[in-house]
Amino acid sequence: MTNENSAAQLVSTENAAGSAPKVPRKELLPGNRTVITDLYIAGAITNERTDYAFKVYVRLNGRNQSMRKVSFQHSVFESCYFNNCTFDSCDFTGCRFVGCNFHQSAFTGCDFRYAIFERCQIDDDILQREAPREENLKMRFARTLRMNFQQMGDAKAVNKAISLELEATEGYLKKSWSSQENYYQKKYSGWKKVRQFLKWSDFKILDFIWGNGENILKLMRSIFLVHLLIALYDVCQFGNAWDLKSFAVSLAASPGVFFGIVNLHTYPVWISSVIAATRLVGFAFLTAILVKRFGRR
Template sequence: MSVVKIDDSGRETLTDKKINSHISNEKFENRLFVRLIVKDKNFEKVSFKYTNFESSYLRGCKFDSCDFTGCKFVGTNFSGAKFIGCKFDYTIFEKTIIDNDILDNCCPSQENLKLKFARTLRVNFQQLGDSDSVNKAIKVELDATKEHLHKAWHSNESYYRQKYKNIKRIEMFFYWLNFSFWDFTWGNGEDILKLVRSVFIFFILMGLFDIVINQNQYLTSNSFDFIWQMPVKIPAIFFATLSSPNYPLWYTTLVFFVRLVFFSLFTSVILKRLNRR
């Protein structure tokens, strides 16, 4: 049996420190900063790889082209801090005050890393009760997830073709198809306008079906009168305030089922919004 050798990581712990000057082209890698204090200082091309920040205060600082790969921020205050062209691959945020502008200019380029980045920020903003930032992070996360699923089965990039082969590639296609369907239907629970659009599309389908069922009336009577009645008639049938003996049982059952689904989705969207406040 082989002996497993576990070496010390060499992480240096720095507690109750303060930085009083601008810093550029330095390395603060694999360190643990506890209650670090920095205010209104500039950091340019500084590497913080695999460094943890706990209960630190970095207010009003400017980070330009810094590397935060593998970092973890816990209870850290970045109020007023600016991040320009920084790298945040595999970074974790917990109960950290930070502006949501970071989602605009510092997201990782790869979609799988981008969605993880947006997800950790979403959870972080939820911990702080910042509903607007949560919504913004969710949008970035959903967009990145959709693109990631699409590339998983369609892209010829070496990363995706090595990770998703054969059956796994087919599975990712169906994952993408399911995700895209619900994204179109109701924005995966985040876009009430898409849900309203889906209801109107269903109304149009109901109108076409009504024309097929009552085609004799359309041919023998003034068809324009029937068309002008559609905007009132179709919603009335959908909400069960009007019934027609011409409709088959399977159709009325389908409308009833779809109505329940749309009501459930609408309720879910409203509750999600309220729970973030």
């Protein structure tokens, strides 16, 4: 009897292990999303706040149609095609667009908060016209579109998305330590403001030096300022600081000093070391900008 009971217990244990896990019935309930597949938009849709929200649209098609004040919030659009369609004051909050094509479609006054784009064909004018007002949401909106444009190989749109993302990031970091709005006061209280101020300061310094890796003109300006400092040091130490001609001679010789080609005077070791380090960092920044620019094409 003992062996039979053991065998029975073993069989029951194997059946339990091989069976599918039970789903809690009270904690997990069926959602309200409906999957809509292979349909097309036959007419204009206006002022719909409930019927088109919380859906999964698969291969939805529309051509030369207008949608005004329609709520698509928290819906998923997968492999959809909209040709020359107009979306006016539509709500796309929390929507996800995967592999969609918005050929010559236009958006006006739409809400794209928390929206995500993946492998979508969409015009880059959506960045400026439809970006959320809140800096943190605008930053995430620009980021998801930047990644989308990178997937599609649109280098020009990627640059626009990065510019908007940097602009929103600067505004968000500044407000995180200086704004009196309730959102920032609750999220960054006490010593957190100091940390956000340091992040903002670091962002502004890098933006001034080389535009956070996106502006080669700012890097050229920084290198020119280094030349001015070299000329100013040279004329103060070895010339007449009040003579413009002497300063002009030092400025003309500063490129040779910066690139390590010539030294008109013997500089202290620490000055030469600082110049060499600045030269190496400048070359590294320039290389990074060029690699990023050409790498997107």
